[in-house]
Amino acid sequence: MAEEVYSDLMREIKSGRFVWTGELEPAKDIGEAIEAARELKGLVTACNVTDNPQSFAAINSLAAAYKIQQETGMECIYQLRCADRNRLALCSDVMAAGILGLKNILALTGDYVSLGDTPRAKPVYDLDSTTLTRMIHTLVHEGKDISGTEIPNPPKLHVGAAAGPGVDPLEPELYKMKRKALAGAEFFQTQVVYLPEVLDRFFKGVKELNIETPILVGIFPAKSYGAAKFFDEYVTGVDVPPDFLKELEATKQIKDKEKRKEEVDRVNIEYFTGFLEHLKDTPAVGCHIMAVGYPRIIPELKKVME
Amino acid sequence: MIAQEQKPIEEILGYLDGKRKIVAVGCGGCATFYHTGDKKAVKEMAERLRKEGKEVTEVILPLGVSACEIDMSSKFLEKNRKAIEDADAVLVMSCGDGVQVVCEYIDNKIGVTKPVVPANDALGLVGGGPTKFKETCQSCGQCELGKTAGICPLTSCGKGLMNGPCGGVREDGKCEVDPEKDCAWVKIYERMEKMGELDKFTEMRAPHAWSKAKRPRLFTIEEPVKPVRTILASLPSYLTLLGGPEYEMLMLF
Numbered sequence: 001m002a003e004e005v006y007s008d009l010m011r012e013i014k015s016g017r018f019v020w021t022g023e024l025e026p027a028k029d030i031g032e033a034i035e036a037a038r039e040l041k042g043l044v045t046a047c048n049v050t051d052n053p054q055s056f057a058a059i060n061s062l063a064a065a066y067k068i069q070q071e072t073g074m075e076c077i078y079q080l081r082c083a084d085r086n087r088l089a090l091c092s093d094v095m096a097a098g099i100l101g102l103k104n105i106l107a108l109t110g111d112y113v114s115l116g117d118t119p120r121a122k123p124v125y126d127l128d129s130t131t132l133t134r135m136i137h138t139l140v141h142e143g144k145d146i147s148g149t150e151i152p153n154p155p156k157l158h159v160g161a162a163a164g165p166g167v168d169p170l171e172p173e174l175y176k177m178k179r180k181a182l183a184g185a186e187f188f189q190t191q192v193v194y195l196p197e198v199l200d201r202f203f204k205g206v207k208e209l210n211i212e213t214p215i216l217v218g219i220f221p222a223k224s225y226g227a228a229k230f231f232d233e234y235v236t237g238v239d240v241p242p243d244f245l246k247e248l249e250a251t252k253q254i255k256d257k258e259k260r261k262e263e264v265d266r267v268n269i270e271y272f273t274g275f276l277e278h279l280k281d282t283p284a285v286g287c288h289i290m291a292v293g294y295p296r297i298i299p300e301l302k303k304v305m306e
Numbered sequence: 307m308i309a310q311e312q313k314p315i316e317e318i319l320g321y322l323d324g325k326r327k328i329v330a331v332g333c334g335g336c337a338t339f340y341h342t343g344d345k346k347a348v349k350e351m352a353e354r355l356r357k358e359g360k361e362v363t364e365v366i367l368p369l370g371v372s373a374c375e376i377d378m379s380s381k382f383l384e385k386n387r388k389a390i391e392d393a394d395a396v397l398v399m400s401c402g403d404g405v406q407v408v409c410e411y412i413d414n415k416i417g418v419t420k421p422v423v424p425a426n427d428a429l430g431l432v433g434g435g436p437t438k439f440k441e442t443c444q445s446c447g448q449c450e451l452g453k454t455a456g457i458c459p460l461t462s463c464g465k466g467l468m469n470g471p472c473g474g475v476r477e478d479g480k481c482e483v484d485p486e487k488d489c490a491w492v493k494i495y496e497r498m499e500k501m502g503e504l505d506k507f508t509e510m511r512a513p514h515a516w517s518k519a520k521r522p523r524l525f526t527i528e529e530p531v532k533p534v535r536t537i538l539a540s541l542p543s544y545l546t547l548l549g550g551p552e553y554e555m556l557m558l559f
């Protein structure tokens with residue numbers, strides 16, 4: 001793979017230090033995401049900027065990532081999904097990302113349109129996450145667009161891909177990861193994992209298939225019981241441990257807001273300390289923290305890995 | 307075959323509102339298999355329309371005569387030329403192909419321009435039977451089955467991915483889009499694994515070439531099939547299968 005390093009994210013990955021990335025959702029207004037980016041500054045190396053998450057129309061992730069990066073200095077990982085754009089649109093967006101100074105792209109298939117608020121939309125999926133990864137790789141490293149036409153100033157950025165450690169059956173997912181790695185993925189960010197045994201099973205498979213691409217494991221410290229419950233119920237391949245859920249549920253009884261916050265933090269820190277200790281024994285190069293709106297937990301988690 | 311179901315009668319009656327003389331054209335092809343254009347369906351439709359005070363001419367196409375194969379179906383339309391010329395509307399009980407082929411014939415060969423309306427909704431190219439059918443091919447014009455263990459992901463994967471599975475595959479190997487359906491890419495994986503071809507699974511398949519799906523597609527063959535002669539020529543093949551359900555099919559001819 002490419003030796004050149006364009007982003008802080010890739011620099012950190014190559015440094016061997018444990019890497020932290022966060023997540024920002026532009027949603028229907030950019031204000032909150034910009035505020036969140038400011039809060040995350042210094043806590044994480046880079047932040048993903050989501051692209052129509054769960055197929056709800058949100059502010060375009062390319063524009064949002066650019067604006068967040070410009071206004072806050074937070075390096076962005078621009079998420080790009082195949083659900084809404086054909087190969088021409090994807091290619092032009094990646095070239096645009098290049099001139100806007102974005103340095104990382106996460107190539108995604110994208111949730112099906114019927115999951116969101118616009119279920120009558122015509123889904124696209126002209127490319128998939130693998131062919132999108134290859135398209136970006138070819139743009140950057142061969143200076144050629146989707147049609148094979150040479151472009152004078154290729155974008156300088158890194159392409160990453162997603163992986164699902166908790167997917168069942170896991171084998172097709174692992175072989176697909178291998179395919180994405182061969183297509184040019186330079187890093188992986190995984191779906192949320194809670195259970196250490198899921199990590200073990202996943203990394204065993206990764207090793208067996210000789211997937212050497214750096215992997216950041218997705219974690220979701222839950223700011224509330226509701227947030228954790230949502231993941232457990234609605235996100236495929238994610239099981240939240242019942243004890244963790246129960247402890248969070250118990251915090252709902254605490255009347256005092258500050259005390260409740262403290263207790264939620266305690267539950268998360270206790271759980272994730274164990275989890276991160278376990279993560280130290282895996283080849284994971286970092287963590288992708290998807291806890292939107294919960295930055296105060298990050299310093300505590302980082303202490304575990306220091 | 308093209309799967310189909312009859313439209314709600316209210317919708318059909320809406321198209322025929324204010325029109326008294328109706329010609330109801332059946333179909334002896336796919337629509338006969340799905341009971342949407344066979345003799346019984348045409349007769350039932352005619353009865354229903356008569357109850358609405360309409361005057362109905364039935365044009366029944368026998369098994370083997372598809373509405374869309376105009377060389378054959380036109381013979382039955384010609385027999386009813388007068389009724390068509392006098393009609394206020396023509397109701398075609400086939401897929402959309404049949405409706406449009408009949409419409410074009412009436413325009414160009416019978417020489418009258420009439421409202422031609424559909425009785426059915428076509429639901430895709432399907433295979434299987436006798437009672438359960440599955441859409442497995444979308445006639446994309448560039449078959450990919452040689453790269454995908456004989457399962458078409460463009461049709462069978464909810465997202466039509468050439469390189470799946472997506473991250474949404476459900477715990478039991480079901481589809482993110484519809485939990486009732488299998489994830490096509492899990493199935494492709496399983497077949498490749500059994501055949502010892504997992505190396506092909508990790509190969510990236512290029513984005514599908516949609517250039518041959520440029521619509522509408524036109525197609526020409528050098529020599530036309532002569533339906534009656536073809537049926538007769540195939541009889542010996544059917545005779546080799548005597549005794550099974552194929553025998554019953556033979557009897558239909």
